[in-house]
Amino acid sequence: MSTTGFALEQLTAGYPSRPVLQGVTLPGVPAGTLVAVVGPNAVGKSTLLKAVAGLRPAQGRVWLEGTDLATLAPRERLYRVGYLPQALPQSTSLMAYETWQSALRASRNEWSTAQREAAIESVVATLGLQALALRRLDELSGGQRQMVGLAQVIVRAPRLLLLDEPTSALDLRWQLQVLQAVRALVRQQGAIGLVAVHDLNLALRFCQHVLVLGGGNVLAAGDPAEVLTPALLQRAYGVRARVERCSEGYLLVLADAALPQ
Secondary structure, eight states, X not given: OOSSSEEEEEEEEEETTEXXXXXXXXXXXXXXXXXXXXXXXXXSHHHHHHHHHTSSXXXXXXXXXXXXXXXXXXXXXXXXXXEEOSSOOOOOSSBHHHHHHHHHHHHOTTSOHHHHXXXXXXXXXXXXXXXXXXXXXXXXXXXXHHHHHHXXXXXTOOSEEEEESTTTTOOXXXXXXXXXXXXXHXXXXXXXXXXXXXXXXXXXXXXXXXXXXXXXXXXXXEOHHHHXXXXXXXXXXXXXXXXXXXXXXXXXXXXXXXXXX
């Protein structure tokens, strides 16, 4: 098993009486890679991320830099893995800055005060959150709270980022800014990022690897430009679609029609 990347080996997860995922295997993904986890509704994207994060019972192995995550103590797993759920951060009277400090106290208590301050300053600058830092969460919009939650995860500098629909509450500008920033951070830190997304065009533009789920398992995995073909889109989503290049050279998925079931 590679000591520098991420892999799944026969992962099964779901509910006690109904597995959602059965025997999911993903060969080694190298460090510095952003992986899009895609597929139609209810195929297990969120279940996969929760299982990898250790928040849902699972069988099989999740390898990160040569270590089976199931063998780690909860605190060590928290140190290495950062998870952003679909649910927005709770609307509270805390300022955004206080939530970032709390995240670091919980997972990076070995850092000095200066190190924590520097980490927060860096993430705030990277995500463009200067205007939100001293505002209370109950004064923020849903999209702004989603950005605060993302910063809570990133500021800890985990080796594995698990982001469940991190752009769902964001407008177009912030969608681009967030995924561009996440991709850059993953590359710079030599980390791994798994991002569950519905927008296939965001996956094509920002992710170096794609994992397509369907029927409780992996339909396809690899380079998005090679995996997201018209045939795969028909099989996974039940649509007739084309994959074309725009004037800027980016690949785009154009869905023409929903096919009869």
